[in-house]
Amino acid sequence: MADAEGGEKTEEPTRKKLDDALKRGDVAKSQELNVWFGLAAATLTISVFGDGAVASLGQALLRFLESPQTIAVDGVSLRAMAGGLGLAVAAALALPMLLLALAAIAGNMVQHPPLVTAEPITPKLSKISPFAGFKRIFSAESLVNFTKGLVKIGIVGVVIWMVVWPERARVSALTASDVAAMLPVLKELTLRVLVASVAVFAVIAVGDYLWQRHRWRERLKMSLQEVRDEHKQQEGDPHVKARIRRIRQERSSKRMMAAVPSATVVIANPTHYAVALKYEAGMNAPLCVAKGVDALALRIRTLAEESGVAVVENPPLARSLHAVLEVDREIPAEHYKAVAEVIGFVMRRKTRR
Known part of the structure; x- marks a missing residue:
């Protein structure tokens, strides 16, 4: 009983404890959910903007393949050519890059609201301590993350094998095809691999988010004494409140x-x-x-x-x-x-x- 009231954290975190954690930037966050948003955005980008981006880039680079001998190599011409090529590449990749950036933002916003805090970048000795770094590297959490990484690599490898292996004859035949015939096949296979990966990672991301949120709440759990201390800080010590009330009554009586x-x-x-x-x-x-x-x-x-x-x-x-x-x-x-x-x-x- 003494352990339960003292150091053992058995109580759910209070609203104040959760709010304080959010102010410090301590939130439940799953990297797998961010990966899923990135994969989904990449799949959508290739399927919607892939042909247009490839055509734009091909048009911009066509001159280098058809008539490279006509390209002037003096300073002014090279700067103009580099500027034009940069604009063409930026125009071709603007929408895909915007979609990927929005996916990265959405992956964080669905997990927690936007936060502005300097706590994560505040200098701390524990961040540069070799002993603390050693403990982080060889902690149970690092082992779990390493195991999860191996499992993900294995799952993705199986997905790629299941998609590509039945098409091995088509892939082998691409070596004798020209680039124009190769690109549609590669695009099709890439999209199939991405769609399968998105489906698998959806399950992984949801499971990992629920696990990270569970661990986050477990880490913020409080002991009975911490709950009592917080209640005293918010409501005031009952003995102090009683004394203040008695003093007020005495002063009112004197008046x-x-x-x-x-x-x-x-x-x-x-x-x-x-x-x-x-x-x-x-x-x-x-x-x-x-x-x-x-x-x-x-x-x-x-x-x-x-x-x-x-x-x-x-x-x-x-x-x-x-x-x-x-x-x-x-x-x-x-x-x-x-x-x-x-x-x-x-x-x-x-x-x-």
Whole structure:
């Protein structure tokens, strides 16, 4: 039981723990999912833009094959030729490269929202420590990653063999074909290999993402003591909160008692309730300056008598006012008549005196 409460991490991470991890850039991330997006984008690029890109590049390079002797080799001509060739290559590859870049971004965004943090690039001694590097290289995680790499290579090899082996006769015949006849066959085989790889890697990527997310949450698990400490930090120590509440009550009581001598009347139940009201010309309604029950009510009543403030015993009114009134608030309208009679009585008695 002591181990469970102390160091053993058995509790699911709290929302704050997860948010802190995200702020540090510590997220569940699967490289296999990025690879799958890259393969899917490459397959789409070759199938949609492959012919157009090859035709554009072929047109740009045709001059080098047909009439290389006409190419001027002086400085100005070479710069112009290099610039034109660069523009042609950029135009041919712009859309495919854009699609691959979007795939790389999408592979990260489907795993976690965009983050801006300097934590991963913050200099740390552990990153340059030979001992820490040795531990990372020969850790269980590195062994798992190495095994996964071998398994992936084996799966991809099997997929390529299953696609290419039945077409071995066509592939052998390509050696006697010209380039124009070779390209469509190579494109077809390449697309078939890529489509098969995308299908296989979809299963690998989903499985790896679920595994990485499981390991990430396991790594962020908390002990019971950590949960308690975090709760204290967020909600405050209960002992400190109780002490603050007690101090506030004491200060409020002192303010009330200081206001009792300025009251006009104290309406009391003989032993249980006391409500001190103040009324002056120009006020909308009498104001409650102090109230209390039992010992506090007795203190209010005693201080009022010592200060010459009238004390009127009216148990029903005292209980009713105490239930609905807050200190420094005016009495509600339904008590105007009853309170007015009491204050009128007090005023008349003062006038007679």
